[in-house]
Amino acid sequence: xxxxxxxxxxxxxxxxxxxxxxxxxxxxxxxxxxxxxxxxxxxxxxxxxxxxxxxxxxxxxxxxxxxxxxxxxxxxxxxxxxxxxxxxxxxxxxxxxxxxxxxxxxxxxxxxxxxxxxxxxxxxxxxxxxxxxxxxxxxxxxxxxxxxxxxxxxxxxxxxxxxxxxxxxxxxxxxxxxxxxxxxxxxxxxxxxxxxxxxxxxxxxxxxxxxxxxxxxxxxxxxxxxxxxxxxxxxxxxxxxxxxxxxxxxxxxxxxxxxxxxxxxxxxxxxxxxxxxxxxxxxxxxxxxxxxxxxxxxxxxxxxxxxxxxxxxxxxxxxxxxxxxxxxxxxxxxxxxxxxxxxxxxxxxxxxxxxxxxxxxxxxxxxxxxxxxxxxxxxxxxxxxxxxxxxxxxxxxxxxxxxxxxxxxxxxxxxxxxxxxxxxxxxxxxxxxxxxxxxxxxxxxxxxxxxxxxxxxxxxxxxxxxxxxxxxxxxxxxxxxxxxxxxxxxxxxxxxxxxxxxxxxxxxxxxxxxxxxxxxxxxxxxxxxxxxxxxxxxxxxxxxxxxxxxxxxxxxxxxxxxxxxxxxxxxxxxxxxxxxxxxxxxxxxxxxxxxxxxxxxxxxxxxxxxxxxxxxxxxxxxxxxxxxxxxxxxxxxxxxxxxxxxxxxxxxxxxxxxxxxxxxxxxxxxxxxxxxxxxxxxxxxxxxxxxxxxxxxxxxxxxxxxxxxxxxxxxxxxxxxxxxxxxxxxxxxxxxxxxxxxxxxxxxxxxxxxxxxxxxxxxxxxxxxxxxxxxxxxxxxxxxxxxxxxxxxxxxxxxxxxxxxxxxxxxxxxxxxxxxxxxxxxxxxxxxxxxxxxxxxxxxxxxxxxxxxxxxxxxxxxxxxxxxxxxxxxxxxxxxxxxxxxxxxxxxxxxxxxxxxxxxxxxxxxxxxxxxxxxxxx
Numbered sequence: 001x002x003x004x005x006x007x008x009x010x011x012x013x014x015x016x017x018x019x020x021x022x023x024x025x026x027x028x029x030x031x032x033x034x035x036x037x038x039x040x041x042x043x044x045x046x047x048x049x050x051x052x053x054x055x056x057x058x059x060x061x062x063x064x065x066x067x068x069x070x071x072x073x074x075x076x077x078x079x080x081x082x083x084x085x086x087x088x089x090x091x092x093x094x095x096x097x098x099x100x101x102x103x104x105x106x107x108x109x110x111x112x113x114x115x116x117x118x119x120x121x122x123x124x125x126x127x128x129x130x131x132x133x134x135x136x137x138x139x140x141x142x143x144x145x146x147x148x149x150x151x152x153x154x155x156x157x158x159x160x161x162x163x164x165x166x167x168x169x170x171x172x173x174x175x176x177x178x179x180x181x182x183x184x185x186x187x188x189x190x191x192x193x194x195x196x197x198x199x200x201x202x203x204x205x206x207x208x209x210x211x212x213x214x215x216x217x218x219x220x221x222x223x224x225x226x227x228x229x230x231x232x233x234x235x236x237x238x239x240x241x242x243x244x245x246x247x248x249x250x251x252x253x254x255x256x257x258x259x260x261x262x263x264x265x266x267x268x269x270x271x272x273x274x275x276x277x278x279x280x281x282x283x284x285x286x287x288x289x290x291x292x293x294x295x296x297x298x299x300x301x302x303x304x305x306x307x308x309x310x311x312x313x314x315x316x317x318x319x320x321x322x323x324x325x326x327x328x329x330x331x332x333x334x335x336x337x338x339x340x341x342x343x344x345x346x347x348x349x350x351x352x353x354x355x356x357x358x359x360x361x362x363x364x365x366x367x368x369x370x371x372x373x374x375x376x377x378x379x380x381x382x383x384x385x386x387x388x389x390x391x392x393x394x395x396x397x398x399x400x401x402x403x404x405x406x407x408x409x410x411x412x413x414x415x416x417x418x419x420x421x422x423x424x425x426x427x428x429x430x431x432x433x434x435x436x437x438x439x440x441x442x443x444x445x446x447x448x449x450x451x452x453x454x455x456x457x458x459x460x461x462x463x464x465x466x467x468x469x470x471x472x473x474x475x476x477x478x479x480x481x482x483x484x485x486x487x488x489x490x491x492x493x494x495x496x497x498x499x500x501x502x503x504x505x506x507x508x509x510x511x512x513x514x515x516x517x518x519x520x521x522x523x524x525x526x527x528x529x530x531x532x533x534x535x536x537x538x539x540x541x542x543x544x545x546x547x548x549x550x551x552x553x554x555x556x557x558x559x560x561x562x563x564x565x566x567x568x569x570x571x572x573x574x575x576x577x578x579x580x581x582x583x584x585x586x587x588x589x590x591x592x593x594x595x596x597x598x599x600x601x602x603x604x605x606x607x608x609x610x611x612x613x614x615x616x617x618x619x620x621x622x623x624x625x626x627x628x629x630x631x632x633x634x635x636x637x638x639x640x641x642x643x644x645x646x647x648x649x650x651x652x653x654x655x656x657x658x659x660x661x662x663x664x665x666x667x668x669x670x671x672x673x674x675x676x677x678x679x680x681x682x683x684x685x686x687x688x689x690x691x692x693x694x695x696x697x698x699x700x701x702x703x704x705x706x707x708x709x710x711x712x713x714x715x716x717x718x719x720x721x722x723x724x725x726x727x728x729x730x731x732x733x734x735x736x737x738x739x740x741x742x743x744x745x746x747x748x749x750x751x752x753x754x755x756x757x758x759x760x761x762x763x764x765x766x767x768x769x770x771x772x773x774x775x776x777x778x779x780x781x782x783x784x785x786x787x788x789x790x791x792x793x794x795x796x797x798x799x800x801x802x803x804x805x806x807x808x809x810x811x812x813x814x815x816x817x818x819x820x821x822x823x824x825x826x827x828x829x830x831x832x833x834x835x836x837x838x839x840x841x842x843x844x845x846x847x848x849x850x851x852x853x854x855x856x857x858x859x860x861x862x863x864x865x866x867x868x869x870x871x872x873x874x875x876x877x878x879x880x881x882x883x884x885x886x887x888x889x890x891x892x893x894x895x896x897x898x899x900x901x902x903x904x905x906x907x908x909x910x911x912x913x914x915x916x917x918x919x920x921x922x
Contacts, residue, residue, distance in 0.1 A: 026610075026619050028593075028635035029355035030315050045105030052101055054093045055119060059106055059126060061087040063151055064139040066130025067399055072431050074403040074461075075370065075454050088131075095119050108155040129158045133404045134411060137385075138396035146422055150396055153417060157410045164474045170405050171469055173203040174462040175480060176487045177232045180242075183491050184231075185440065188249045194267050196229035197435035199367050200461045204405040205430065206237040208412040209331070209363070210284075214277040216420045217325040220307055223286045224300030225333035226293055227267035228367050228434075230286075238284055240271050242494040243501045255691060256503055260517055260735070264288060264689040272506070287652075288690040290681030293338035298348040298645040299682065302652025304330040304359045309591065309635075310511070310657050314360050326360025326423060333365045336386040336429075337372030344677075345389055347645030352393045352425050356595075356637035357649065361419040364390070364427040368402075369434040374447040387429045395425040402432030405465050435460070507691035515658050515693060518734035518761040522842050527754040528790035529584045531569065531783050537583035538566030538576060540626040541609075549614045558608055569783040574774045575606045577746030577781060581753040582609075582634055583623050585661055590757045592634040595650050596665035596699075600636045603667050603701065606774045610636050643674035647698075651682045654696040654762075661757050662696050669700035669714025669769070670900065683764045684722045684738050695762035697753065699769040702742075703815050704866040704894075704901055706908045713867060713900035716740070716840070719766050720876040723841040727879040732842030734761065740841040742768040742814040742873075744796065747785035748838055751792035773815050778822075794844035795851055796836040800824075803854045806833040809861045810919055811848075811881075811889070813837045813873055816866045823916050832920065833858075840873055845884040852887060864919045865893040866912075871900060892918045 049056050065087045090097055097120040104114045109125055130136065136154055141147040181195040196202060213221065225233070234240035248254055248266045255261050270288040274281050287303060289296035307328045308314045317324040339345050351357035366387055372380050380386075387397045396418065398411040408430060415426045433455050437444035445452050459467075469475035508515050542559040544550060550559065562579075565571050572580075582592050597603075600610040600619075611620045624633040639646045647664055654662040666672050672679065686692050700714035724737045743749045749767070756765055773779040784790075800821070810832060812820060817836050824832060835851050837844065852861070863881075865872040874891055881889040894911050902908050 026355075026621060026636075027624050027633040028309075028315055028637065030317070042105065048102050048104050049106060052106060054095060055101055055122065056106055058088070058090060058093050058095065058123070060139070061085075062126040062130045063136070066126070067135030067137050069131035070135030070399060071131070071133055072135050072399045072401045072429075073370075074401055074431065075433055075451060088126075090119065090123060097123065108152040109159060110156075111159055125155075129155055132158075133401040133407045135399040136396070137387075137391075137399070140391060141394055141396060149421070150414075150418065153414055157414055160410065162406050162409060166409075167406065167469055168475050168479070170204045170207055170409065171462070171466050171475055172480070172483050173207055173236060174200040174405060175466055175484060177203050177236055178460060178462045179484050179487050180232055180235055180491065183488065184249075187495060188246075190441070191249050191266070192439035192441060193231055194227040194229070194439055195436070196232035197460065198369070198433040198455070199229055199402060199430065200232075201402045201405045201408045201432065202229055202365070202367060202430060203232070203236055204408045205365060205412050205428070206233060208409040209416060210237065210275065210277045210282060212413050212416040213282060213329065214280045216416065217327050218329045218416075218420070219281065220283045220311075220328040221285070221331055222300050222304045222307065222328065223284070223331045223333065224289060224296035225286070226289060226296070226335055226338065227291075228335060228369070230267055230269070234269060234271060234286065237275075238271055238273060238286060239275065240269070240273070242491055243497045244503060245269065246495055246498050247501065247503070250498055252498075254503055255507070256505055259505075259507070259691060261691055262688045265291075268689075270690065288686075288692070290677070292677045292681055293335060294342040294344050294348075295644075295648060295677055295681060297332045297334075298344065298351070298648035299652035300332060301330050301348060301351060301357070301359050301362065302649035302654075303656055304328045304652075305357065305649070306653040306656025306660065308359070309660070315356075315358070325420065328359070329419070330359045330362040331365070332362055333367060335372075336366055336368040336370065336377075337375060337380045339364075339366055340381040340383060340386045340389060341372070344645050344648070346392065347640070347642040348649075349389060349393050349395075349425070350640050350642065351645070351649065352395070354640060356635060357639070358423075360423040362425045363415050363419055364395075364425065366427065366429045368429055368431045370431065370451070371434060371444075371448060373438045374444065376448065376451070385429060387427050390425070390427045393425060395427055397427040397429055399429040399431060402430050403461055403464065405461070432461070508693070511657050511659075512693070514760065515762060516760050518759075518763070520733040520735050522733055522794070522844065522846075523759070524791050525755050525758050526789060526791055527751045527758055528786060528788045529580070529754075531787050533584065533587065534580045534783050534786060535566050535569070537580050537587065537623075537626065539563060541576075541579040541583055541622050543622050543625070544611055544620045548611070548618075548620055550611055551614055554608060554611070571777070571780045572746050572782060572786075573606075573780055574746045574749060574770060575602070575608070577750040577786065578607070578753065579609065579623065580786065581750045582661070583626060585754060585757055586623060586630065586632045586634060587626065588757075589632055589659070591632045591657075591660040593637060593650070593653060593660060593662045594634060594665070595637040595639055595646065595663065597639055597641060597667045597671075599665050600638050603665075604771060604774055609634070643671055644678055647672070647675040647678045648682065651678060651686070651694060651696055654694040655686075655692045658693070658695065658762055659757065661753070663699060663753075664696065665699035665769070666701065666714070668711045669702040670710060670712070672698065672700060672714065679719075679722070687763075688724075688737060693762040694764050695756045697756060697765045697767060699767050701771050702768045703771045704908075704912075705772060706905055707901070708903040709899040709901050713871060714768055715871070715900070716742070716768055716867070716873055717871050717875060720840060720873060725841045725843055725876075725880075726884075727876075728883045731845050731884060734759075734763070734842065736763070736842045738764045738766060738841065739839070740766045740768070741792075741839050743838050744773070744814060744817050744836050745779060745781045745785070747781035747790070748792055748796075750781075750786050751790065755792055768814055770815055773818070776815075776818060778818055779815070792838070794837070794839035794842075795847040796838055797851050797854070798833040798835055801830055801833050803833070804857060805830050806855045807831045807857060807859045808833070808922055809852065809855055809858050810834045810864050810892075811837060811861065811877070812864050813840060814866075816864065819866070819912070819916070820864060820919060823920065827920065829920065831922070837873075837877075840876065843876075843880050843884070845880065848881075848885050852885070860922075861887055861889045862892050862919065863889050864915065866915060868894040868897040868900070870896040
């Protein structure tokens, strides 16, 4: 074995493999030794395989192609069944089926004699395992040891006998699931419940999942799933009180009366519950989900990652040399049409083994109805299986016939064991059917008469399974009858409580217990930090080990420059202010996660929060070594080229714990377009629908700098439209759903970042982030602006003019201020004031009124913006100025345009000049 290890190390060097960041890792990622295909040495097995190499080829064919012969379709009408394959024909290999053979190390069976059996016996075993009611796809797994383990467990489990009492448990869970659907159909006949009828064997999946997890290191499960069978899972294995569901069906709220919430629909109900499984506590969190299918999956993965951080588990463990077994399981339940049709799945799977995103493997269950809404399989995808997307990450797939609950149980056990052993994703394709249409009120025979002619004439899965067990004397009919009668009484008792039951407070609990729903006022929070502390952080933010070879350009323009600015306390630029904000939060015990494409360096090469050794490529994150025994660190997560799944992931991370500042930076502001579904259904509405607070920060670089249509605008107008800001009679407050700011100084940026953690509530923050201002000398701050008793100012007045001389007031937001100020200085105009609105939402009407009140001789008030008239903040500003501030305001800026910006340089420059001329015209 020592020789094998030496060869392995030599092979790694030959392949030029290098570990991500460094051999010690970096915060939030523990590197593993690269998996080189090198099977464990077993001379006896190798010799036997060589001796029986022809039979080994046949075994390989069954393992590789057997799924094509497997009887996994309970309906057998949606595609042509394959009966034979040339690859599995013994004659093709010249085998004599009567010949005796040694199966040691070739087939894993306790019922066959390993050292003396016939070829035909071996073939019979292979047929029973690989062409029965479960099919397997796993031979594309790259690592040979891993592949061999999977084959061994498949074959061992095929002979495993499930205890009779466990069979009864599964049967009763399935029967109760069916009983629940029947109960709802009789009591709430007009409600769309998206029931589990046709997929009741999913209950067997849940029973075995919890049972196997209870015997492993897993003690937390986070589930993201859509609507199909959701209510069955909630009231069944997850022990959700049915009365809460019944109240929802009657149009009542799922939250207590004092909760400021709009609620969500029945099929999006969620739960967070401690389950006692075999004496072990497992916390199970079923997340709320939007109706946009599959969007919840990256949210679930992010929640799992956040939970791992809270637990100090997996990549967040203290021992740098040990790879902790993951205690948190990410479970994703997909629909067959959705998993192959929604691109967010490809993005999410792309995280599987990516540093700072991996979660130790997810278990994926596909509830394969063999239909979309009305779309059959052959029109819903191009691939053979809906699960074929799994192959992009080499995840094994288990196709199982939903008519056979015991096979579902074994598939689940295999999946959990694989995930826990290898920390990788695995798929179960549960092939079943949908008893009704897309919902119970839909008639599926309009479009799918053939498949429903089969469904309508067959028995249900619970009935068939229970009858089978009763025929074998395993299930007593009286036990089944009593169980269902008791279940019906339980449901009826809950139904009778509809008018008296008070929903429990299920939000802002546990780690969120110190967080509150905010008031209807705009509060001010002292976010300043002692100057010596800021100077200490500034110095530490560019400190690196003596042996570290830094880039020569960074040494001059970044390290030495920051030290000089920090020492002098003036000319603090954007990146320095950000480092001081994040470093001070770390110093106070808050965690920070900075995520996005190229965020370590920054799109505009301004941040450099991580430094790369020019000799060996190792990484240093200076902010993680500010003090000895630092308790919190910044996780720098350079992401895959994804927006939608990444933003959902970060949202999931942010809802795990209020003490984590989660920041997602778009490479350019308009790149959020790809994540619009997440913004709509989670960030802007999640608290209102689900009572989940999130302090997620979105940094969206913005500015009409002549970069053309796609790299200029972060579409401020869209975010402002999505706020619940008032435009007529009621002033905004901290209660608004999101906060949108357009800061013009590093100090203001410093304060909004710190404010996210210092406050006793959490709100998503949209920062209209700069590009040109990152290095603009005029846009610099001093440490005194970030010192004690300083805070974010929603409005910045004009100290450059005497109010009595001002005849025209320009209101502006963002970097356009500096263009206007430069022109005013050039013209030496003293009769024109420029006031910056730094906070767009909540809209600071009181502060604006206060500023206007200083100017007694003003003749006109103008809103000047660089964006086009149908974009930017103008349509948001105008009604609020007139209705809340009480002042008329006129517009200066570009005219309407279809594209966010022009792509013709000369036209861009003419537009800039016209805005300036119009702004300064009295």
